Amino acid sequence: MHTSPLVKTIQILLLFFLVFAGLYIAKPFLVPLALAGIIAMLFLPLNRWMEKKGIGRGVSILLCILILVSVIIGILAILTWQIAGFTEDMSQMQAYISKMATNVAEMIQTKFGISLKKQQEILKQQQSSGAGGAGKMAMTVMSSSMSMMVDTVLVLVYIFLLMYSRNHLKQFILKLVPNEQKEKTLTIIHDGTKVAQQYLSGLAMMIGMLWVMYGIGFSIVGVENALFFAVICGLLEIVPFVGNITGTGLTLIGALSQGGDTAMIIGILLTYGTVQFLQTYILEPLVVGSQVKINPLFTIIVIVVGELVWGIPGMILAIPLVGIVKIIFDNVTALKPYGFLIGEEKKKNAGIIDKIKGWFNKS
Template structure:
């Protein structure tokens, strides 16, 4: 039986068409695949705990249940902490509301002076917008309730997926080894172990770095004088889960709150300076020390994969983008035809051999002391 061959100029077109089909499939199945992918990453993070429990005589199913309970306790504690701080913020809402009214009054005066639109006309336009949206209030509440129920269902499904990934991980591993065949079984097992290790190190390092960001943002915002500085420090640090976009969003909210509290432009500038200093420490000191080079990915592809992840899977895609790309690079590095793509995604030899800024600073001080 003869296999059909295609002319060389046609092969790139076929590859692009295949790539288009893959991303189209990922886009249209986001509601199904995103919870599964998130659950798989969380299961990898909880895997060391499960193995430790199993080594101490705990049944694998019971160990998986304990991991789920630990995860729920951590999430519940974080939600309780945030809700507690939100309740404290609500006691100052009257003061914040007055500041916002002052800002709106000044904005209305500016619009009146610059564009000739009187305050009465502006209020009339606002009332029209409010009346047009009043009729759809019931529909908005219904859609909000539907979204909440959908999110709750997804969260429950994710917990079930995490439990199944942990308790039945040997079954999934054997399936992949059977696909690889007897000759490639050892290599496939090594790839799975390395990919799992990369995800675990990235996520555990990210968690440690977020705690460090809580402390630094808390100290910085307290010095600046932002009210409820601890709450906004937790907000900015936690949003680091969504790279680049998350910390900017948290800092923007903090700056807006500082402005609403009557801090003025000087406090906003101080908040932005705090953000810049924390980001510098994170990028050049915390990242090499805490996270390290476990996910050895080129900065260009780090940004590119975040954009692609958001376009295909939304916020969940941005959260999953970097660990999934790191795991994909491990696969590329161990498969001969795909090694050039692994090299393209990773850092070049010069940047890989270059010492981090923190190591260079320590070497400089050591040299001076000698």
Template structure:
């Protein structure tokens, strides 16, 4: 009994040390993880280029250029739409002032706090312009530095992937080399297929939100559709944030209650289609993690690495499950975070629907 308790304590201590290491090494591990997952996305393209007699270095560089073009295109679309939105800054400012005045009157009438006192409280809580500029410059510098690191990791991981694979095989005993190759192949495929599936789902969300917002008469429907779809990379929180921003901006533009209610209903319909149709068909086969551990992974990802941790939580947990499933002492943990029996039945049902509709995703 004492030995069993001691073993549990050691495992909990090891788990704590792992998460502590992930937290304190996030500046190193976070861009490396993002670069590694993005590199798997371009593996088929890189292999195709190399099969067509291109040197590996050139193939990796072309993949890097494609990634930069995709990223720049998305930023350009958002910037273009944001510039259109900024044309209404005067109107939004006027509406904000009017709303703020009404809120101050409401607080005075119901809480007895004078407008002057409210202004003093707000001024005391507002950060100084210097602090805002320092924070902004620090954030921009941090993002640019990590973006450069991610691009460098994508290139060098693609270029040296055979060398890295050989390293892992050299660490493995001869009898288990086949199993190690299977683990590496499965881990690469799951992150690659997750990103492809997520991209397909985001495009579907763009279309559905675009149709819904256009039908409701929302101003700049394409921008808000793209925004809500792009925020899907942050599970659960992203779509809610995008929809909330859409409702707020529509309200500031003088949208009627019917429009605001329609935006919320559109969000509900899209979420229903996403949860019951798109995810089982597109993401279900790739990410076999039960809902409980999906949420746990997201919470831990946020605690350890913040928003990037939330984005990386699902693919990294899926890779971890593959590793658990191929190591005998860790198989119970792979079973614990894997699909529930009800989910397996739902997956089989969705496969039948997929075969009937002849959807190739």
């Protein structure tokens, strides 16, 4: 029976709706599992290298997890050390925030005719209505902290089990497909794993370079706790487009609260522009590469959808997961048009970055 194009389109849209609804409902289960899967792919080369050196699989996986935990603890230690420096400037920051609040109140009085006394009454009413919720807020914070700790342990357990059982899982996938499709399935598994590995390892290298560049730039313009803001700006690059703007905005707020003048603000903006130029035209093409070949439109779309479905973890996982999905689309005949849709357009003329990459490849 022939299916009309309209019916087929409706069926596809319904399928997408059900998939996203399922992803949203299963968020508590899928987010730790997906995060563990991506990290496990990242550590597979190191794990295999250790096994070739005669180290048992279980021990080598534990060493990989230990490296991951050490890196996370190191980053948190740097942030905690830098945050401690803020306490020395706390009075200055409070004075700046108080002055800014006074200016806003005066602007509201001038523009909207709401007197300062009336504004104070409104604030008191809101504070009194929210006072009873202080206990609930404290419980929410405690609950979120406990949930984060449980998810962290769960991710580490998933990483160990996924890496330890990877051959068993691969054989299971191969048993699901016909014999004539096994070779293509192996290609999909290999290419999908390679995309995740190269994207994440390149991203980690780029974040390290951004820490150095932001740290130097912020130190030159005189930003206090420059290392803290450099680490924040670098880490937020995990979320494309949104992260760099957020990091720079936080740096500007910090500089203003420290009494930064116009020259410092201009210096921060110049640092941001210079780093973004180097990142876009040099670091990303050479270090991260175009392993996840998704066009800018769908890059933004998947980030927005990832945030709607899984929140901040969804924004972080969106790019590598869609890269893996594109590998599947490109290797399944019926799905090739969708792989083409989300992929990059082929450039006819090689740019200067492509030529530089060619020099590296030749060497």
